[in-house]
Amino acid sequence: MAMVEDRMQFTKEPYIEDVGPRKIKSVNFSMFSGDEMRNAAHCQVWSANLYNANQKPIENGLLDSRLGPANMSSTCATCHGDYTSCPGHFGYLNLVLPVYNVGYFPSIINILKSICKSCARILLPEKDRRDFLKKMRNPKMEVLQKNGLAKQVIKKCKLTCCRCGYVNGTVKKASSMLGIIHDRSKIVEGDGTWKECSAAISHVKESMASFHVVHVLNPIRVLTLFKKMLDEDCELLYLSDRPEKLIITDIPVPPMAVRPSVLVNGGQSNENDVTSKLKTIIQVNATVRQDLQCTGPKLLCLKDWDLLQTEVAQYINSDIRGNPQNQPPSRPLQGFVQRIQGKQGRFRGNLSGKRVEFTGRTVISPDPNLKITEVAIPILMAQILTYPxxxxxxxxxxxxxxxxxxPEKYPGANYIGDPSGTMINLRFASKKRAADELKYGHIVDRHLEDGDIVLFNRQPSLHRMSIMSHRARIMPWRTLRFNESVCNPYNADFDGDEMNMHVPQTEEARTEALTLMGVQNNLCTPKNGEILVASTQDFLTSSFLITRKDTFYDRAAFSLMCSYMGDGMEPIDLPTPALIKPIELWTGKQLFSVLVRPYAHMKVYLNLTTKEKNYCKPEETMCQNDGYVYFRNSELICGQLGKVTLGNGNKDGLFSILLRDYNAHAAASCMNRLAKLSARWIGNHGFSIGIDDVQPGHTLNTEKDEKIYSVYKACDDIIEEYNQNKLNLLPGCDSAKTLEARVLKALNDLRDATAKVCMKELHWRNSPLIMSQCGSKGSPMNISQMIACVGQQNVNGQRAPNGFIDRSLPHFPKKSKIPAARGFVANSFYSGLTATEFFFHTMGGREGLVDTAVWLILLSFIPFPYVQFLYHFSSFTFFFFL
Structure with a gap:
């Protein structure tokens, strides 16, 4: 019985499953108060001297050894680390008088506008205060909505305090850079005392109007007001912390790692900008302390206080203007804001874009024989870049x-590292001996080899697919090569573009790169789910020509082309021939059926229907242009394949359906087969463009001239109606706008009509026509401009404006509104443009360049989000750490 009771007493508690890792509910950014800065600091800094006579850092100076080692020869007194191992430690500098935080200067003014300058309560009636507070505490309200609500609170604030009755004036920035004025002159003017004072000094020449009742709100007064504010009033103004933290009473002194001291010959030291500015602040701070202790003139103390304010502001942001009597230094010292923002700042210069090792950069070239997941690396580059x-x-x-x-012979190695950390350079060591002494656990920095994971990047990196991981393929010659199907995500062409390559140095990095950044896993864009890695240009042209209805191949030719698409490792089953007698013939469409499903055991059954650009009739009766594409169980029944089926930007295309119904490997393998087939087929078949392709025939010239003559005559009639004030006005337009709209419509219709005539008259073997129909390059408009008529040139969506007095060019009479005088180009590029037509064409083409330049200028002014956040100086720690 006793044993049972004993067991019952010591029974284990039931196992309670852990709820899992804790989740971060919210992140709140706030400023450091003076107490927090002092608690985080390791020592106080008050001496402006740096070194003593023995070249040792002075205690409580800016180079105090407790802040970290000042140079390579010293050690840290706090953690006893050396120059490379010590991260540095903070100190603090106590200011005699508080100063404004220049990063929060607009916020300080907004708070002062909203509170009473006597009792520090919000200048709202009690009912409005409670209503706003209730809205501000709504948990469903977003941050932007709360910011808007805080602005409404500031606008609603009255001048008269409803609690103490004090009449407040307007709060504004002083004419000097860092000062706040409380102007009550307009309020005092309406008082009876004002009239008595005005009568008493009426005999004085100076008028009363020039006299203002103005109070300067110094940082001590503002700090007192902010300390008196209630937490509810801070909540109304959407402040994340107490407002008194906006006033600086202590400055944290950053660690030595942020501002290293460099010793030069002769015992001198070259100090960092931060150290130099802190030294100036300490000297001005000592001057202010001396002014307060002595019974000197108050004006001198105020001047020194302003100087201290300026120096602290320039310590944060060196763009702040100083006192005019102070001569600017020969080289402006760099503040913390300047360290962060701009092209050379921490974000753009050191975080987003940094100089790193194990990187290569050279010109890119196409290679359709590579897989879309591969990149060809020159042997010369592979011998320099290594993997441990x-x-x-x-x-x-x-x-x-x-x-x-x-190091000299590929595949080789450059270094050997042993577990103790010793590195052996094989360029100077005995290679045979080092190879014999190689043991388990050693690390060999070997040359890149086939199959290694590398990151491939083209700048500008505009979206996440601008950098993806590929597998290395070491090849001769001097350029980086990859499959043209991957040009779209990189926005790359081969007119001299260069691309970057990075080699991950750990197994974890390689695995993450392959899983998260592999080309095969990023075939679709996250913007809208459309396929981005797809066939392009020559691949589309050859696919379009292969799948024509009149394309047939005998057994030898068909088997040869089936071998083009494979790599010798994949079996290929020939389908049943389309024609048996008098000779076995296969169609080009069957070639694409083999491409999608090479052998019978492959479980890829593709089903899709889509309409190409040359589609013209309902699908019930098919399409005479063979523009209706129909795949049934991976067999192409009908349709000429073009960009809609094989290109990017279509969710119903061939690769999109493969990716959706099967997997990325099926889509990538199909792309690889298509790239090899297309490149080899078009190389044997030949496809080029010459001057004969854009030479118009007699019929085309005749029809073009007739259409241009008829449209010119119609435009002359419209202009005549305008001159006689008989023009029927369009809704919302006057006569001039109506004239421009009708003439512009007639000329645009003329260009479209000539394009249709041009497309109808061209032979089906015409190269520009083929490229336009399959979507690889160009459009009917481009072909029309080359062969028939360039058309109306627009500037800002209108006809060419008047560059001279009442005319566009001096070659035309004044106030001429005929098509030729306002930018219509009747000639084609084949026939050649006249001088005036060339000038108008240049005007129209220049507009796109100007728009691009304007966008680039605007983008350069958009602040980086973190820069914008840190500009407001939320915490000294962020600045010093970075």
């Missing part, structure tokens, strides 16, 4: 051979 591979039982023989080859 740890020696194990599986790779020791391979790495020994790499070590024997050394």
């Amino acid at each position: 591979e740890r020696v194990s039982n599986h790779n020791i023989e391979k790495l020994r051979q790499c070590v024997r080859n050394g």
Whole structure:
């Protein structure tokens, strides 16, 4: 019985499953108060001297060893670390008089506008205060809505305090850079005392109007007001913390790692800008302390206080103007804001874009024989870029051979590292001996080899697919090569573009790159789910020509082309021929059926219907242009394949359906097969464009001239009606706008009509026509401009404006409104433009360049979000840490 009771007494508690990791509910950014700065600091700094006579840092100076080692020869007195291992420690500098935080200067003024300058309560009636507070405490309200509500609170604030009756004036910035004025002159003017004072000094020449009742709100007065504010009033103004933290009473002195001191010959030291500015602040602070202790003139103390305010402001932001009597230094010292913002700042210069090792950059070239997941790396680059591979039982023989080859011979190695951290440079060591002494656990920096994971990037990096991971393929020559199907996400072409390559140095980085950034896993854009890695240009042209209805191949030719798309490792089953007698013939459409499903055991059954650009009739009766594409169980029944089916930007295309119904590997394999087939087919078949392709025939010239003559005559009639005030006005337009609208419509219709005639007259083998129909390049408008008529040139959506007095060019009479005088180009690029037509065409083409330049200028002014946040100086710690 006792044993049972004993067991009952010591029974284990039931297992309670852990709820899991804690979640962050919210993140709140606020400023450091003086107490918090002092608690975080390791020492107080008050001496402006740096070194003593023995070249040792002075205690309680700016280079105090408790803040970290000042240079390579010293050690940290706090953590006893050296120059490389010590992260640095903070100190603090106590100010004799408080100063404004220049980053929060607008916020300080807004708070002062909203509170009473006597009792520091919000200048709202009690009912309005409660209503606003209730809205502000609504948990469903977003941050932007709360910011808007805080602005409404500031606007609603009255001048008279409803609690103490004090009449407040307007709060505004002083004419000097860092000062706040409380102007009550307009309120005092309406008082009876004002009239008595005015009568008493009426004999004085100076008028009463020039006399203002103005109070300067110094930081001490503002700090007192902010300390008296209630928490509810702070909540009304949507302040994340107490407002007195906006006034600086203590300055944290950043660690030595942020502002290293460089010793030069002769015992001198070259100090950082931050150290120099802190030294100036300490000297001015000492002057202010001396002014307060002595019974000197108050004006001198105020001047020194203003100087202290300016120096602290320039310590944060060096763009703040100083006192005019102070001579500017020969080189402006860099403040913390300048360290962060701009192209050379921490974000754009050191975080978003940084100089790193294991990086290559050279010109890019196309190679359709590569997979879309591969990138060809020159041997010369592969011998410089290395990967640290740890020696194990599986790779020791391979790495020994790499070590024997050394840095000069590929595949080789450049360095060997042992577990103790010693590095051996194989350029100067005995390679054979190093290979024999190689052991498990050593790390060999070997050359890049086939299959290594590399990151590939083209600038500007505008979206996440501008940097993706590929597998390396080491090849001769001097350029980086990749499959043209991957040009779209990089926005790359091969007219001299250069691209960057980065080599991840750990197994974790390689795995993450392959999983998160692999091309095969980023075929779709996250913007709208459309396929982005897809066939382009020559691939589309050859696919369009292969799938024509009159394209047939015998067994030898069809088998040869089936071998084009494979790599020798994948079996290919020939389908049943389309024609059996008198000879077995296969169609080009069957070639694409094999491309989608090479062998019978592949479980890829593609079903899709889509309409190409040349589609013209309902699908019930098919399409005479063969523009209706129909795949049934991976067999192409009908349709000529073009950009709609094989290109990017279509959610119902071939690769999109493969990706949706199967997986990324099926879509990527189909792209690889199509790239190889298309490149080899078009190389054997030939496809080029010459001057004969854009030479208009007699029929085309005749029809073009007739249409231009008829439209010119119609425009002359419209102009005549305008001159006689008989023009029927369009809704919302006067006669001049109506004239422009009708003439512009007639001329645009003329260009469209000539484009249709041009497309109808061209032979089906015409190269520009083929490229336009399949979507690889160009449009009917481009073909029309080359062969028939360039058309109306627009500037800002209108006809060419008057550059001279009442006329566009001196070649035309004044107030001429005929098409030729306002930017219509009747010639084609084949026939050649006249001088005036060339000038108008240049005006129209220049507009796109100007728009691009304007957008680039606007983008350069958009602040980086973190820069915008840190500009307001939310915490000294962020600045010093960065």
